[in-house]
Amino acid sequence: MGRAPCCDKANVKKGPWSSEEDAKLKDYIEKNGTGGNWIALPQKIGLKRCGKSCRLRWLNYLRPNIKHGSFTEEEDNIICNLYISIGSRWSIIAAQLPGRTDNDIKNYWNTRLKKKLLGRRKQSQMNRLSGTSQDQIEQNLSNSALERLQLHMQLQSLENPLSFYNNPALWPKMNPIQEKIMQSLQNMNPSPQTGLGQNVDILTQAAISVRLQQELLESNSINGISSSNRSSIPLNHGNNQLDSTTVAPKSNIIEQPDIPTFTQAEIDNLLNSKGASFVASEGHEQIADQFDCLKEIDGTTDAMMWWSNDIDTNSASSNSWDSTSLLHQSEGIYQDYALGYNM
DNA sequence: AATTCTAGCAACCGCTATGAA
DNA sequence: ATTCATAGCGGTTGCTAGAAT
Numbered sequence: 001m002g003r004a005p006c007c008d009k010a011n012v013k014k015g016p017w018s019s020e021e022d023a024k025l026k027d028y029i030e031k032n033g034t035g036g037n038w039i040a041l042p043q044k045i046g047l048k049r050c051g052k053s054c055r056l057r058w059l060n061y062l063r064p065n066i067k068h069g070s071f072t073e074e075e076d077n078i079i080c081n082l083y084i085s086i087g088s089r090w091s092i093i094a095a096q097l098p099g100r101t102d103n104d105i106k107n108y109w110n111t112r113l114k115k116k117l118l119g120r121r122k123q124s125q126m127n128r129l130s131g132t133s134q135d136q137i138e139q140n141l142s143n144s145a146l147e148r149l150q151l152h153m154q155l156q157s158l159e160n161p162l163s164f165y166n167n168p169a170l171w172p173k174m175n176p177i178q179e180k181i182m183q184s185l186q187n188m189n190p191s192p193q194t195g196l197g198q199n200v201d202i203l204t205q206a207a208i209s210v211r212l213q214q215e216l217l218e219s220n221s222i223n224g225i226s227s228s229n230r231s232s233i234p235l236n237h238g239n240n241q242l243d244s245t246t247v248a249p250k251s252n253i254i255e256q257p258d259i260p261t262f263t264q265a266e267i268d269n270l271l272n273s274k275g276a277s278f279v280a281s282e283g284h285e286q287i288a289d290q291f292d293c294l295k296e297i298d299g300t301t302d303a304m305m306w307w308s309n310d311i312d313t314n315s316a317s318s319n320s321w322d323s324t325s326l327l328h329q330s331e332g333i334y335q336d337y338a339l340g341y342n343m
Numbered sequence: 344a345a346t347t348c349t350a351g352c353a354a355c356c357g358c359t360a361t362g363a364a
Numbered sequence: 365a366t367t368c369a370t371a372g373c374g375g376t377t378g379c380t381a382g383a384a385t
Contacts, residue, residue, distance in 0.1 A: 015354075015379085016354080034377060035371095037370075038357075039370065051371095052356090052370095055371080055372085056354065059364095061353080091374085102372095102373075103352090103353080103354085104352090106375085107352055108351090111350060112350090112351080
């Protein structure tokens with residue numbers, strides 16, 4: 001037995017709104033407000049629409065001060081800044097852009113902005129990988145784009161020791177598993193080859209983080225913490241949701257890889273390239289291959305962005321952090337990232 | 344000119360959060 | 365403390381117009 005429907009589906013019109021329907025709804029709300037009850041509203045005004053549909057139509061289209069039309073460069077920047085910081089919290093992002101709706105921003109990101117950021121790489125990947133299937137190309141594109149973004153963020157933290165990335169106090173609250181991972185990473189030794197202090201190879205860090213997550217999940221399962229009562233552990237919501245049912249079997253746990261280090265030239269190239277593709281060295285590719293197990297954990301390689309993208313759902317919903325300050329904190333990130341892609 | 348493909352957008356669906364009873 | 369109705373959110377779907385073949 002499922003949930004009771006919010007309205008009588010059989011007698012409800014779906015699809016695009018007519019101008020008459022728009023006029024009816026707009027006229028009523030402007031005169032009377034919503035009355036705090038969207039479900040009852042369509043019946044009051046004789047609309048054969050679901051209350052949810054009325055609400056969406058009002059919020060996304062009819063409401064006064066809605067901005068239609070193209071996004072400005074400043075709006076692009078804000079959206080990218082916040083997306084990098086908090087992920088797909090469209091309503092929070094929309095709150096920073098007066099007149100824009102979450103739906104609008106979500107569509108804009110999915111159809112244009114994302115491509116604008118990644119698109120330049122697509123062509124060069126296509127050139128290099130001609131002969132491989134389109135699926136492989138897309139896979140390589142999205143994985144390495146994420147790697148590149150995170151690597152750039154990591155390097156950014158070295159250049160600016162007081163930056164958001166290097167200051168755990170500024171980071172969003174992490175769950176216990178993430179805390180342990182971060183502690184382990186912070187304890188790792190400096191890399192003498194690169195002279196980059198604690199900037200241990202990011203791919204290695206991520207590989208180790210995966211291993212730790214697997215170990216922790218396994219120990220939880222041994223201790224009787226099943227997926228059904230996992231709610232006692234505030235795991236990530238949405239993209240990075242860890243699910244013990246999809247964790248790779250023990251035999252697939254990755255071995256500690258040999259640690260190749262990025263050369264200074266590679267780093268320089270990464271930071272300064274404008275649209276050039278990131279060509280992983282042989283050693284890096286070997287490690288990158290290990291990240292397939294990430295997909296088995298949470299379905300996407302977004303897990304690599306364990307600290308930049310993961311905000312505990314509870315803290316987000318209880319407003320224990322401020323999206324406005326996040327926006328400021330992340331301003332520099334996107335600007336540099338955008339520079340790298342020559343938007 | 345007809346057909347197919349693609350991008351952009353509006354709307355829907357299902358889930359979670361919240362607050363009242 | 366529990367149940368229920370509604371609001372709000374984010375992911376997905378489907379339609380349409382324009383581009384490409």
